[in-house]
Amino acid sequence: xxxxxxxxxxxxxxxxxARMVAVGDDGExxxxxxxxxxxxxxxxxxxIPQFAAIGALVIAAFLWTTRNDSAPETAMLPSSxxxxxxxxxxxxxxxxxxxxxxxxxxERLEGLERMEPTVSAENVDHExxxxxxxxxxxxxxxxxAPVSLPEDAPLTxxxxxxxxxxxxxxxxxxR
Amino acid sequence: MSLAELTLPMLTMAAxxxxxxxxxxxxxxxxARTGDRAAFGRLIERHLTAARRVALAAxxxxxDADEAVQExxxxxxxxxxxxxxxxxxxxxxxxxxxRKAIDRRRSLRSWFDRFSSTIGDDERPIEFxxxxxxPDQILISRELATAIAQVVRSLPRKLRDPFLLAASGDHRxxxxxxxxxxxxxxxxxxxAEARRMIRIKLDHLGHGDPR
Numbered sequence: 230x231x232x233x234x235x236x237x238x239x240x241x242x243x244x245x246x247a248r249m250v251a252v253g254d255d256g257e258x259x260x261x262x263x264x265x266x267x268x269x270x271x272x273x274x275x276x277i278p279q280f281a282a283i284g285a286l287v288i289a290a291f292l293w294t295t296r297n298d299s300a301p302e303t304a305m306l307p308s309s310x311x312x313x314x315x316x317x318x319x320x321x322x323x324x325x326x327x328x329x330x331x332x333x334x335x336e337r338l339e340g341l342e343r344m345e346p347t348v349s350a351e352n353v354d355h356e357x358x359x360x361x362x363x364x365x366x367x368x369x370x371x372x373x374a375p376v377s378l379p380e381d382a383p384l385t386x387x388x389x390x391x392x393x394x395x396x397x398x399x400x401x402x403x404r
Numbered sequence: 405m406s407l408a409e410l411t412l413p414m415l416t417m418a419a420x421x422x423x424x425x426x427x428x429x430x431x432x433x434x435x436a437r438t439g440d441r442a443a444f445g446r447l448i449e450r451h452l453t454a455a456r457r458v459a460l461a462a463x464x465x466x467x468d469a470d471e472a473v474q475e476x477x478x479x480x481x482x483x484x485x486x487x488x489x490x491x492x493x494x495x496x497x498x499x500x501x502x503r504k505a506i507d508r509r510r511s512l513r514s515w516f517d518r519f520s521s522t523i524g525d526d527e528r529p530i531e532f533x534x535x536x537x538x539p540d541q542i543l544i545s546r547e548l549a550t551a552i553a554q555v556v557r558s559l560p561r562k563l564r565d566p567f568l569l570a571a572s573g574d575h576r577x578x579x580x581x582x583x584x585x586x587x588x589x590x591x592x593x594x595x596a597e598a599r600r601m602i603r604i605k606l607d608h609l610g611h612g613d614p615r
Contacts, residue, residue, distance in 0.1 A: 238611070242602055245552040246571030252456040252466060259452055262477045263445035 426491070433490035436481075444484075448477050451494050454574040455501045458583070461568035462505035464557075468512065472505040479504065495579060502583045548611055555605045559598055566591045567598035 429450075435443035448455075455476065459469035480497050487496055556564060569580045577595075581588040 238603065238606065239599070241548060242552055242556075242599065243571060245549050246556060246568060247573065248549075249553060249556060250457045250461045250568050250572045252453060252460060252469070255452075255456075255470070258456075258470065258473075259445050259449040262448055262474055263441050265474065266441055266444065266478060266481050 429493055430490040433484070433487065433493055437484050444481055447493060448480075448497075451497055454494075454572070455498060457572040457574055458498050458501050458569065459505040459508075461565065461572060462502060463509050463512065468508055469505065472508045473501055475508075476501040476504040495582065498575075498579075499583050551606060551609050551611055552602065555602050555609070556598075558605070559601060563594050563598035563601065566594045570595050 429447070432443045432447045436447060452473070455473045456466075456469055459472040459476075460466060463469050463472060476497070480500050483500075487493060556567070559567065566580050566584060566586070569575055569583065570577070575583070577591055578588060581591045584591065586594075
């Protein structure tokens with residue numbers, strides 16, 4: 230059949246296209262779908278192991294970053310051959326009552342304490358102070374008489390050579 | 405199928421938001437989220453026909469379409485917590501159906517390509533019973549119907565998919581655009597282009613005269 234009317238041809242195309250996607254009634258399909266549904270698990274249930282792993286990592290990272298603050302006695306330097314850094318610092322801190330043992334960066338302590346301990350007569354650091362300078366020995370000459378001079382090494386004095394001093398105005402700086 | 409869908413399916417665009425303000429849908433979704441299978445079954449049943457048409461538009465065979473709908477239903481059941489707005493269940497579910505059907509179509513194509521089958525994936529005969537013709541319908545011959553069906557099947561998939569989805573009468577152009585992941589203007593152009601190509605090919609076959 231030849232359809233000369235364009236509107237009729239369009240309608241025929243629509244009918245055939247609609248028939249191509251037409252479905253018959255299947256009243257039991259929804260029942261089949263429901264019966265085939267698996268056990269529904271919570272959306273968060275499969276995330277529990279992942280949350281647990283993340284939590285363990287966070288706790289480990291926290292313990293790692295705060296291990297010096299929580300247990301300073303056990304902190305060891307590998308190059309110190311068993312010598313505790315804190316053990317070396319402790320006598321110094323004990324001798325300086327006003328000095329806190331620094332375990333944190335200075336930038337974080339600037340607002341809390343002084344950069345250097347106050348120097349007073351009571352807390353002078355004798356261990357760090359320089360040794361006392363020995364008193365100067367006085368110059369002692371027995372005698373300046375010619376007879377007291379050694380004979381094998383006669384004293385000779387070179388003549389002093391004094392250059393002419395520039396006493397002109399050009400020789401002085403303007404200042 | 406209703407008479408209106410048969411006569412002017414392109415103009416019988418069902419409102420996609422027909423369940424937009426339906427408190428029953430919200431209630432069923434809430435029940436289904438708690439694991440109520442019967443509630444989920446009632447939800448699926450509301451949109452089962454539209455879902456089967458969507459799948460049929462993609463795969464062409466009713467048996468494959470039903471299997472795609474079944475897979476999509478299981479997927480929707482598992483992902484129900486991901487549905488933010490219960491009122492949007494219809495569009496959300498139909499998009500899952502479309503994706504499952506497309507996956508099935510790709511696997512079917514690879515299977516047919518592998519075994520060099522001469523049977524196409526959607527060569528379903530279009531049956532027109534005599535009782536289908538009513539005074540309000542355009543009477544078309546079996547020969548013309550077969551020719552139209554063949555021409556529609558020969559369309560490129562980019563044109564055929566939106567054309568058949570629109571022909572189902574279940575979706576607005578906006579819904580088709582969302583389902584296909586294509587801009588609205590592109591969908592409209594493709595539907596119009598599909599119709600133009602059908603008319604040209606029918607003219608070559610001796611049916612009608614294209615405008």
